[in-house]
Amino acid sequence: MTDPSRPFCAAVDWGTSSFRLWLLDDEGTVIASSSSNEGMMHCAGTGFAPVLDAHLAKVGASAGTPVLICGMAGARQGWLEAPYVEVPASLEALPTQAIKIAGAKNDVRILPGISLNDPQAPNVMRGEETQLLGAVSESGNALVCMPGTHSKWVEIENGVVTRFSTFMTGELFSLLTKHGILQHAVEEKAVVSSDDAAFRSALKRTEGQAHAALSGFFGVRAAQLLGLETRGDGAAHLSGLLIGGEISAARELFGKEGKVTLIASEPINALYSVALEKQGFQVVSKDAGEASRAGLFRSAKRIWSR
Amino acid sequence: MTDPSRPFCAAVDWGTSSFRLWLLDDEGTVIASSSSNEGMMHCAGTGFAPVLDAHLAKVGASAGTPVLICGMAGARQGWLEAPYVEVPASLEALPTQAIKIAGAKNDVRILPGISLNDPQAPNVMRGEETQLLGAVSESGNALVCMPGTHSKWVEIENGVVTRFSTFMTGELFSLLTKHGILQHAVEEKAVVSSDDAAFRSALKRTEGQAHAALSGFFGVRAAQLLGLETRGDGAAHLSGLLIGGEISAARELFGKEGKVTLIASEPINALYSVALEKQGFQVVSKDAGEASRAGLFRSAKRIWSR
Numbered sequence: 001m002t003d004p005s006r007p008f009c010a011a012v013d014w015g016t017s018s019f020r021l022w023l024l025d026d027e028g029t030v031i032a033s034s035s036s037n038e039g040m041m042h043c044a045g046t047g048f049a050p051v052l053d054a055h056l057a058k059v060g061a062s063a064g065t066p067v068l069i070c071g072m073a074g075a076r077q078g079w080l081e082a083p084y085v086e087v088p089a090s091l092e093a094l095p096t097q098a099i100k101i102a103g104a105k106n107d108v109r110i111l112p113g114i115s116l117n118d119p120q121a122p123n124v125m126r127g128e129e130t131q132l133l134g135a136v137s138e139s140g141n142a143l144v145c146m147p148g149t150h151s152k153w154v155e156i157e158n159g160v161v162t163r164f165s166t167f168m169t170g171e172l173f174s175l176l177t178k179h180g181i182l183q184h185a186v187e188e189k190a191v192v193s194s195d196d197a198a199f200r201s202a203l204k205r206t207e208g209q210a211h212a213a214l215s216g217f218f219g220v221r222a223a224q225l226l227g228l229e230t231r232g233d234g235a236a237h238l239s240g241l242l243i244g245g246e247i248s249a250a251r252e253l254f255g256k257e258g259k260v261t262l263i264a265s266e267p268i269n270a271l272y273s274v275a276l277e278k279q280g281f282q283v284v285s286k287d288a289g290e291a292s293r294a295g296l297f298r299s300a301k302r303i304w305s306r
Numbered sequence: 307m308t309d310p311s312r313p314f315c316a317a318v319d320w321g322t323s324s325f326r327l328w329l330l331d332d333e334g335t336v337i338a339s340s341s342s343n344e345g346m347m348h349c350a351g352t353g354f355a356p357v358l359d360a361h362l363a364k365v366g367a368s369a370g371t372p373v374l375i376c377g378m379a380g381a382r383q384g385w386l387e388a389p390y391v392e393v394p395a396s397l398e399a400l401p402t403q404a405i406k407i408a409g410a411k412n413d414v415r416i417l418p419g420i421s422l423n424d425p426q427a428p429n430v431m432r433g434e435e436t437q438l439l440g441a442v443s444e445s446g447n448a449l450v451c452m453p454g455t456h457s458k459w460v461e462i463e464n465g466v467v468t469r470f471s472t473f474m475t476g477e478l479f480s481l482l483t484k485h486g487i488l489q490h491a492v493e494e495k496a497v498v499s500s501d502d503a504a505f506r507s508a509l510k511r512t513e514g515q516a517h518a519a520l521s522g523f524f525g526v527r528a529a530q531l532l533g534l535e536t537r538g539d540g541a542a543h544l545s546g547l548l549i550g551g552e553i554s555a556a557r558e559l560f561g562k563e564g565k566v567t568l569i570a571s572e573p574i575n576a577l578y579s580v581a582l583e584k585q586g587f588q589v590v591s592k593d594a595g596e597a598s599r600a601g602l603f604r605s606a607k608r609i610w611s612r
Contacts (some may be wrong), residue, residue, distance in 0.1 A: 076531075084532075115532055120511060121521075122529040150487075150524055166524035168486070175481040177587035180474070181456075205426060210515035215427075218472035220455055223428040225382075226390075226421055297423035 003151050007031055007302060008058070009066045011296035012055060013289075014073035015039050015127060019051065020289070023059045026115035032059035040072040048079035049104065062231055066107040068098070068300045070130035070292065074110040084115035084124060089161045091133050095299035104253040113301060123166055127292070128152045131263050132161070134295030135232075135286040143254055144261045145276065146288070147243075147268050148153055149174075153250045167246040173238060178219065182238065185221040194274040198233035201276050202240025206248055213245025242273045251279060260282060312540040313337055315372045315610060316362060317602035319595075320379035321345050321433060325357065325526045326595075327362055327366045332611075354385035356595040357412065362412075366537035372413040374404065374606045376436035376598065377539040390421035390430060393580050395467045397439050401605035417605060420467055429472055433598070437569050439594040440468070442602030449560055450567045451582065452594070453574050457478075459556045471540065473552040479544060488544065491527045496541035497573070500580040507544025512554055518552025549581045557585060558596075565590060569597050604606035 008026035012019070023031040034055045043051050052067065074082030080100045098109040113126030128146050132154060135143050139159045146152040151169035155162050177186040189209035194198055206212045220237045223229040229237065251257070260281040261270055265288045273283050314332035318325070323345035329337040340361045349357055358373065380388030388405045404415040419432030434452050438460060442448050445465045452458040455476035461468050483492040498505055512518045513536045529535040535543065566587040568578055571594045579589050590591070 025513070074532070111347045115528075118530050119507075119529070119534050122525045122532050124528045124531055124536050163522045164529070165519055166451070168482075171486050172478075175486050176461055176474075179485050180477050180481050201425075209558070210520055210559045211551075213520065214473055214516055214551055214555045215471045215559060217474045219428045222421075222430045222472070223425070225430055226423050226428050228425050228428050244515075249520045253519045253521060 006063050007061060008295075009063065009068055009300040010059070010061055010298060011293055012052070012067060012069040012073075013127065013292045013296070014069050014071040014078075014128070016072045017041055019055065020292075021052075021055045021059065022293050022296075023061055023065070024293075024297055024300070029293065030293070034058050040075065040078050042166060043073075043079070052108070053105075064106055064211075066300070066304055067110065068107075068109055068296050068303065070296060070299075071127035072109040074099070074112065075126060075284075078110075078244035080110060082112040083111040084113045084126075084208075087114060087115045087116050087161050087163060087271075089129075091129070091136065091159050091161065092302075094129060094133065094301040098299070098303065107304075109303065114164070116163060121163075121165070123164055123192050125129060125152055125164065126152075128154070128293035129161070130299065131288060131291035132156065132295065133298050134291035134293065135261060135263050142261050143259070144263060145247075145250070145272065146263045147272050149263075151246055155254055163180070165250065167249065169223070169242045169275075173242055176238065177235070182220055183235070185224050185231060186238060187231055188232035190232070192236045192239045192271060194223060196236035196268050198229060198232070199240040199271070202237050203244040204277055206241055206244030207279055208248055210245045210249040212251065213241045216241045216245075240275075241269060241271070243271060247275055247279050259282060263288050265289060282289055308451070313367060313371050315603075315606040316365070317369055317376040317599055317606060318373060318377075318379075319356070319433065319436070319598045319602070320377040320384075321442050322378045323347055326529070326598075327358075327361045328367065328599050328602075329367055330599075330603055331471070336599070336602070338449070340364050341474060346381065346384050347365050349379075351384070352382060354379060354536055355407075356560050358414070359411075372415075372610055374415055374417065374582035374602050374609065376417040376602060376605075377433035379470055380405070380418065381432060384416075386416060388418040389546045390419045390432075392419060393422050393467050393469060393516035395420045397434075397435070397442065397462070398444055398608070400435060400439065401510055401608040402451040404605070404609065405576075408531050409435050413610075415609065418604075420429070420470070422469060427469075427471070429470055430603065431458055431460075431470065431472075434460070435467070436601035436605065437597035438462065438593060438601065439604050440459055440597040441567060443494040448488045448567050449562050450569060451553075451556070451578065453578050454567045454570075457552055459560065461560055471556065473547050473555065475552050479548055482544065482563065483541070488523070488526055488540065491537060492540035492544060496538070498545045498577060500576050501593065504535060505546040506575070508543050509584055512547055512550030514557070514559065514584055515552055516551045516555040519547045519554075521553075544579060550585075553581055553585050567592060571595060
């Protein structure tokens, strides 16, 4: 067993509403881990340092263990702003632009996000760049799809992020079904399967036609009023429209087929895999949590291995 | 002055959250009118007949004045369900399919809505069909845009509704700015002008590219994080994306340029006029309230003029 008193570093994924820490040895193996809902929103009130210290104590990290953080802790409203690195942004160079928390007991650093300062397509990411570091090879070319509340699509050329887009797919699903008229047409906490007929049918209608998502949302309700579907079909129908629309739009934006790297967790991974394959992509799947951890470790190695 | 004791009919637009009644003479001139927020939602609790009777008394309608109603009072959860007429639906024939309230003191009838029972594009309208009757000539061809919470686009051939689409444009704006992350990027009760640079710029980006709306929503926030726009630009930016995306999607669906009949009220009329003209349409504007009243009158004439 590895000696937990001599970890290489603590790696922290500090999101808007979640905190996740892994204590890693110098090969990236997990010695111990800890997670909670003490995300940026929570810590804006309580402060960030006490939360980090409590988790370090909980996993038994020895004094002086260096800490590398990614995510919203580096936002303007976070612990300390880690300014965005503009595209074209070399993934390999990101760790060198991490900022250091002054006066902390340990060497604590926060990785920067990436921005696209184009008035025609302004965009930012914070946290996803670390998943890219963990999932994409140093000098590789890739088109990456990272589904979520705000799905990111990222184009990488020779290890450099050249451009990216954000789709508010998860947020739209939540808004439409929690606060809008479709709340009557979608069951709460419904679990969508990629085999659901309503999901497949909506994917088909949006295939190569992003506009069919915009004109299709109301149809989730209309189909039920007309007796063509039941409330049990609502979540699958809407998911299919949103995911199919996102993929069609991304295809228009990035003009690519071929291979796509899908960084996601279950159950969303399965839905996107099917949807991407239907639109002609070959999918290489990576787990989102593992990508974060691997990206933090790769960055920590670059910072602290001399 | 016309004798209010001898009106031709009372015309009622009974929506989800609003009630509007006009007492009309036999030339369609308004003798008196009354409105309130006693829409379908309100009346589901109190009953519909007492609300109608109170408004008829208020405008001094003589006993026995016939009443013609359009809108959500005819929904399943309304006063009495007026079943949808399926497309292809002749506008001229709609009044003959109005249903009669049994046991009412007056001759009270509710106009039906129109449905599109296509599993690939299920859709319904209730209330808009009456605006079409008031704004489109009997045997005309038209492409009609009716902006709102749920914008309708309707294709009419020889006075027959052949197909239509619904865009949840107004609802999306409301959901995104009231409950989502964009609430921080859009001022409450902001008034958007068609001259706003952020509106025009968003229209340009979505012109012929409905997908740019889906990939653009997050940019409303990103533009402000990056200092490219201010919070004062948020409402105009988002309105431009939603309206531009809707029009681009409708162009793909209906494959038309040329003339479009825009049935709307201010201030939304001005925004859509500019957006439609930018995408090559010649706009014929009609006021939404007047279209409802004219459609009810045209229908009443058909029912009660023998």
